[in-house]
Amino acid sequence: MSAARGVPPSLVESLPRDISVAAHEIGPLEKLVEEARQLGFSLPAALESAIDKRQREYLAGRISARHALTHLLGSAISEGEIAADDDDVPRWPEGVVGSISHGAGFGFAAVAAADRYRGLGVDVERVVSTQQAGRLGARVLNDREMSLRQGSAGGLTEAEMFTLAFSAKESAYKALFPCYRRVLGFSDVELERRDAEEADRHGRVRLRARLDPEEQGVAAPLVGWYAFSEKDADANSRNAPRVWTLVVAERDGQELAP
Numbered sequence: 001m002s003a004a005r006g007v008p009p010s011l012v013e014s015l016p017r018d019i020s021v022a023a024h025e026i027g028p029l030e031k032l033v034e035e036a037r038q039l040g041f042s043l044p045a046a047l048e049s050a051i052d053k054r055q056r057e058y059l060a061g062r063i064s065a066r067h068a069l070t071h072l073l074g075s076a077i078s079e080g081e082i083a084a085d086d087d088d089v090p091r092w093p094e095g096v097v098g099s100i101s102h103g104a105g106f107g108f109a110a111v112a113a114a115d116r117y118r119g120l121g122v123d124v125e126r127v128v129s130t131q132q133a134g135r136l137g138a139r140v141l142n143d144r145e146m147s148l149r150q151g152s153a154g155g156l157t158e159a160e161m162f163t164l165a166f167s168a169k170e171s172a173y174k175a176l177f178p179c180y181r182r183v184l185g186f187s188d189v190e191l192e193r194r195d196a197e198e199a200d201r202h203g204r205v206r207l208r209a210r211l212d213p214e215e216q217g218v219a220a221p222l223v224g225w226y227a228f229s230e231k232d233a234d235a236n237s238r239n240a241p242r243v244w245t246l247v248v249a250e251r252d253g254q255e256l257a258p
């Protein structure tokens, strides 16, 4: 797997080799439209009158998805549009699971074989300010999850831990929703463990989602990877690092029966 431009190499290198990822900068609209045309797709009719930001995010997400699919399947099978269903879930080719995110200046996508993974979710976010983390913290993570910020190599700041938990839970939701079609809140997904590597800038997480609060034991175990990227060199951008997360529900993980 090649280290896709924009995706931190530390994330790419720690992922299982059967997951393909790609990122694409959310550049000017005309450039994205041309890049999409070369890949055999265009903006869907429903987005023709959308605001510039939505159009650019959509295209950067779909261009990333096309590159990830080409890496997984080869270019012959992976051309054309990736439509969405009524819940906005992308429709992947037969036998493929995947996910798209766009934010913090990048589209980001990952795909893998459906016979290996039940679901896969990705997310990219800017690390929030300390004030935002303080204001929103209790809605996203509990004290036990916040305590996972401590690490052997200095640990994460509260703002970094908040953003990591937020992003990993969004990725977990995107991995599970296409399969189970259940809306989950932040407290329905528990971040159970964080294993950090290399000065705490990337690592692995374990999560568990309660798919049905009424039914004890209906829970999905999930594994994820994360990486913090460096601050932008560009002085004009909001100069906070990004966190990138990718979460999978493995097929050979603990079985669940919704």
Ligand SMILES: CC(C)(COP(=O)(O)OP(=O)(O)OC[C@H]1O[C@@H](n2cnc3c(N)ncnc32)[C@H](O)[C@@H]1OP(=O)(O)O)[C@@H](O)C(=O)NCCC(=O)NCCS
Residues within 6 Å of the ligand: 057, 058, 061, 084, 087, 088, 089, 090, 099, 100, 101, 102, 103, 122, 123, 124, 169, 170, 172, 173, 174, 175, 177, 178, 183, 184, 185, 186, 189
């Ligand atoms: C789906 C959701 C997680 C998307 O997150 P976001 O931060 O708004 O946006 P992102 O840029 O990261 O991702 C958007 C992409 O996710 C995909 N997506 C949208 N809804 C989805 C769903 N229900 N399941 C899986 N993927 C979905 C789409 O590809 C979309 O991009 P597109 O419209 O250009 O195709 C969010 O909008 C949502 O519905 N949240 C409610 C549930 C939740 O957040 N619970 C807390 C975490 S458990």
